[in-house]
Amino acid sequence: MTQLAEAARRVPLNRDRVLRAAITLADQVGIESLSMRRLALELGVVPMALYKHVANKEELLGGMVDTIVGEIDPPVPDAPWKSAVRFRVLSARQVLLRHSWARPVIETRTNVTPAVLGYMDGFAGMFLAGGFSADLTHHVMHAMGSRMWGFTQEVFDDTAGRDENQRPEVTPEVRAAMAQQMAERYPNLLSIAGAAAHDDGSVVGSGCDDQFEFEFALDLLLDGFERLHQEKWTSGADGYRGL
Incomplete structure (x- = not known):
């Protein structure tokens, strides 16, 4: 020993x-x-x-989540709400990238622990401190969903749960045949597939630049929240009717 x-x-x-x-x-x-x-x-x-x-494996997993929540940077004092939220979300993302096992564990938690509730409370608090109404903040939290933890279910995500070392090798011939089938069956998807830069090491989808796509969607949400806040939007008695 x-x-x-x-x-x-x-x-x-x-x-x-x-x-x-x-x-x-x-x-x-x-x-x-x-x-x-x-x-x-x-x-x-x-x-x-x-x-x-x-007490058991479930409590162990919950405690592990609580511990890594502590690795997320705290809210920046006196920062504008948008930059504070963006900073904290991207900090959470870095934590989950360090601990790749955490995403499915967070997604499957049935018992919300005090640490998780504390993180969510602080997250909502950044919007409230920015002058958002409780009504708008409620809907903001729904819209953010898992993105507040630094991840999201991507539309092209075909890699979840797949070991990187177990991906089958794809020869140029097979890739060309697949592209031909895509062109014939799914021309719209094929046309957008090559419209942006790609990253072969992506964890979001096959070839997608996952960090770019995550930040792109995050900024769209934050810009939309800002517009609703400036226009003093409320959900109203009849539910959401758009603007």
Whole structure:
């Protein structure tokens, strides 16, 4: 046994250490491979020792989310609402890019923890501090959806849950045949596919520049919110009727 492992065993086990070890393990092996037994092995303890600090796997996952929420930069004091929101969303995005397992965990949480509620409260607070009405802020939060966490379900996202190393190799001949089929069956999609710069390493969609697309949509939303705020828009008794 290495000296590092022996030293780790001597560090008293507590909830924070368990959660941070779980995050590190998930970063390394993926959330699917994270188990209480494997985590215990990494910490050099028996699995039952973990249950003194987390009741079950669900509580472990919730605690992991709470911990990485703490990595998101806090709101910038006295900043204009639009730049404050943009800064915080992009900070959240960087956190989720560091912890790629976090997106599906956040999406599937059934119990909203105080840390998550605190983040959402602070997020709404940036709009309210910018002079938005409670009514408009309510609809803004719906419109932002998961984007407030730095991710969104993209229209061309065909990579979710797929291991980068498991993607099949595509030869030039196969790619050409696929392009021909696209031209015949889906001419409109083909025409827009080549209309912008592409990034082969994208996590949004095949070849799309995911960071650009995310910021583009975020800025569209923020500009729209600003226009509604300036026009003192309200939802009205009959629901949304447009402008």
